[in-house]
Amino acid sequence: MLPIALLLALLSLLGGMLSWRAKRQGGAAFKPERTRSTEQFVADLGILAALLFAxxxxxxxxxxxxxxxCLR
Incomplete structure (x- = not known):
């Protein structure tokens, strides 16, 4: 179970890294209907969710x- 948990935690942290990179770049694709603060908020939410899930x-x-x- 532990190797699977470590692999899944690493995948979660990889998603957090992608959100962190999107935050540094100012968003993946800026569209007129979205503001920078909205994209920053979504990136922050992705980072925090990835850390929580990991x-x-x-x-x-x-x-x-x-x-x-104990179960054996």
């Missing part, structure tokens, strides 16, 4: 380390 995945994987031995 933390939850790692916590679940670490719980499997402890509880896995």
């Amino acid at each position: 933390l939850v995945i790692l916590m679940q994987g670490s719980a499997a380390l402890i509880l896995d031995e």
